Amino acid sequence: MSGDERSILEGYLKSRGLKMTKARDTVLAAFLGLESHVSADAVYEAARLIDPGIGQATVFRTIKLLADSGLAREACRDEGARRYEHAYNHAHHDHLRCVQCGAVVEFVDPDIERAQEAVYQRFGFKSSGHRLELFGLCPQCSSSGGQP
Amino acid sequence: MSGDERSILEGYLKSRGLKMTKARDTVLAAFLGLESHVSADAVYEAARLIDPGIGQATVFRTIKLLADSGLAREACRDEGARRYEHAYNHAHHDHLRCVQCGAVVEFVDPDIERAQEAVYQRFGFKSSGHRLELFGLCPQCSSSGGQP
């Protein structure tokens, strides 16, 4: 559970004739050291703590490699910057977000997944993934009225 | 079913001390004349056919008003520009998109909606909307192999 991700990245790179580099190692470590849903900029900041000379473009490029290799995935598609989350040993799930305080709950609902499959069949589509975000007010925010 | 949308916009504007203008009328007409999921740029092009002198910024601003007044809503949140769809007399629905040809099917699934409500209750959230997009291959694209 330590160097697994690193070997996955190495294997992915090798299979494409790409190279494992110091910078990519830095970005990987930075990403793995962060939790939940992180922006490229957050990864950039974490990477600079490891190697202050790393370039922002390299972070963007490497995050894309992480996503392609299956180590990262896009968590949501909202305003502003894209956010990524760990994909290795982190199974598919959907998100429930509080529109007031931004709290995010990750969940998997078998009924929803099953009903989605039924929709695919109804229209003869072959499934290749989905994105579901539920918006609402978390318990704290709904008890404390509307605006804080 | 003709001037309804116009009265809705007028009422919304009046309630906020805003003014009904020629430009806003133009953007509304342009938007209503388009179907399905349109970008601000598509509305801009349609609006220029009505009034060639209209400004792009005005189109962006007015589309936001249409959304706030309930006449338009964001249809999806993918790459590139935002896309809007009619919201008046166009009830909530989700989208099933072919990742190959871009075809979009609009659907409503009671089982999914019901299961979503259950998720809200499970976590004590108060619902305020959701966004669901299913991705896959449409019947045509999956029968004609992978890449066209």
Add this chain to the structure above:
DNA sequence: AATCTTATCGATAATCATTATCATTATCAT
């Protein structure tokens, strides 16, 4: 270990959709 090919780096310019700015003009309650 030296060499050689090629991918990668970091800095910086470029994109692209959307917003902000601002001087001029239009709207509308009076």
Add this chain to the structure above:
DNA sequence: ATGATAATGATAATGATTATCGATAAGATT
């Protein structure tokens, strides 16, 4: 009609991401 104020259109600015490019490092081959 008048005046207070919102709206317009041109244009600059923003912010996230991508493209460009000369210099450098990776790693296979000798």
